Amino acid sequence: MVTASIVGASGYTGGELLRLLIFHPEIEVTQITSRKLAGKYSYQVHPNLRNHSTLKFIAPSQLEPCDILFLALPHGESQKSIEAWDDLGKHIIDLSADFRLNSAAEYENWYGTSHSAPGWLEKFVYGLPELHREELRDAKYISGVGCNATASILALMPLIDSNLLDTRERIILELKVGSSEGGATVNPGSHHPERSNVVRTFSPFGHRHTAEVIQELGVSNISLTMTSVDLVRGAVATAHGTVKPGTTQKDLWKVYRKAASENPFLRVVKEKRGIYRVPEPKILAGSNYCDLGFALNDENGHVVSICAIDNLMKGAAGSAVQSMNIMLGFDETLGLEFPGLHPI
């Protein structure tokens, strides 16, 4: 068995990693850390794992070497001690934003602070298999993905890969996101009377995940608008752009179908009847699937591309485990094959 430890396992992403890895047939989770909760059982924080894990949280100083070290720390923490983490894990998968960007200058531009370990940025592979499958096979260090960035990138990937999108025109991504994106730490905005029933646009543009989208797609004319909605899990990216002249609906079907056939967790959802005609995160909760849909206005070339994910899964822990599978030479879907729930 391959041994894995999770640093910062008390958060939502850490909890999802633990849920996935406990049931992974090739992985043995040996240690989980939390400074605040050292000594407590994992199920006391992640109650869905009762009877499935007898692991107790330990302090980070008690960590022993392992094969895969997952870092699920708050943004900014992994980079401070990356040398020490490297001594403990043969491979590192960092789910924070610390090693997603290739450039220290871009990191400072978007995050407003200089990077503590700029020399490490180029060592990490961006952990989105749909873009970096081949590089992941030889990776030692993998960066996790931003949930909103994942939904945005995958919404646009078929159009950009096929060169059907006119990238000279502005590309607008409207994202609707659930409350778990805010993490397990409370703030005034997460207080139930304030958070429930919201449709709250909290970032009209300039969201940090924009940097990942621009970097990974190689297109700069992109803007993300973020809106909180009354979901716990889930993110939907609705992309608006313009296709090149002569592009037809059938052309789009071909490229979306190709994307789905080449990537085991992508599915095309474009139905003429029923209530699930377009991608919707509701039925993806808990799964690693990413549903893609599109619509084309033949008269003016306006294309709408929709991507739905579970932000904690395809947008975080699920993609991390999928990337790990590729890195270790396992089947890419191992331990992730299950669909979401319906109804929920």
Add this chain to the structure above:
Amino acid sequence: MSQISCPECAAENGLNADIEMNEIIVCQDCGVDLEIISLDPPTVDLAPIEEEDWGE
């Protein structure tokens, strides 16, 4: 088994040997209704789909 191309999404759909004129089949990819309008060669056209109220 003969194949027909969906006029909506260009997906290739297999046809059963006992297919009949005016039979409605469903495209496996995009889910539209397709009506058999010729048997030799097998040809389909989009069948009318009633607009549904999503309740939205």
